[in-house]
Amino acid sequence: MIEAKCLCGAVRIEAPSAPETVTSCNCEACRRMGALWTYYPASQVRIFGETRGYARRDIPDQPEPMLTLHHCVDCGCITHWESLTGEDRMGVNVRLMPAEVLAAARVRRLDGARTWAYVEDPDWSVTFT
Secondary structure, eight states, X not given: OEEEEOSSSXXXXXXXXXXXXXXXXXXXXXXXXXXXXXXXXXXXXXXXXOEXXXXXXXXXXXXXXXXXXXXXXXXXXXXXXXXSSXXXXXXXXXXXXXXXXXXXXXXXXXXXXXXXXXXXXXXXXXXXX
């Protein structure tokens, strides 16, 4: 079990294991929030504390929101996202885990701004438009 917690400690997340890989995405939301994501079956994650959700509605050609992004109501840290499609998958912000957990993981870059494909080129730079 690995624990993630927000800056003030009001929200704690328990996940089954430390991530081997994390996703750095350059979509509008991830770029602005500064989150790094790892993914678990939602049924295997426990969340303690109060969060507030934002149903993401800014994805072009997506009439209904696919996920809700959550943050701590006290300190504002982005904690996780939950699927609104019924998928048993959840994203947890790895930046809330101990620093050594992030240091041990391989960072994968996701071009969420344009292609929604992983880019394995180490020289890839973030595209903001």
